[in-house]
Amino acid sequence: xxxxxxxxxxxxxxxxxxxxxxxxxxxxxxxxxxxxxxxxxxxxxxxxxxxxxxxxxxxxxxxxxxxxxxxxxxxxxxxxxxxxxxxxx
Numbered sequence: 001x002x003x004x005x006x007x008x009x010x011x012x013x014x015x016x017x018x019x020x021x022x023x024x025x026x027x028x029x030x031x032x033x034x035x036x037x038x039x040x041x042x043x044x045x046x047x048x049x050x051x052x053x054x055x056x057x058x059x060x061x062x063x064x065x066x067x068x069x070x071x072x073x074x075x076x077x078x079x080x081x082x083x084x085x086x087x088x089x
Contacts (some may be wrong), residue, residue, distance in 0.1 A: 013037055014044045 017026045027034040
């Protein structure tokens with residue numbers, strides 16, 4: 001049966017591994033598998049980058065929505081002009 005570790009313990013191990021730049025050494029100190037420590041570090045790095053990536057996606061989404069609204073307005077104005085000139089789109 002595998003052991004589960006608390007998020008606080010994992011965070012402590014990840015911080016130690018990042019500080020020493022040696023996951024194998026940290027794993028030995030705490031009697032853990034080096035691959036598990038490296039996985040925890042990799043997951044922590046992904047989680048740390050996620051909020052930034054999410055915010056950039058939200059910003060891009062807002063920009064694209066604004067652009068779409070402007071294009072819809074342009075199309076509506078051009079269709080109105082065509083209708084006034086008696087030209088069918």
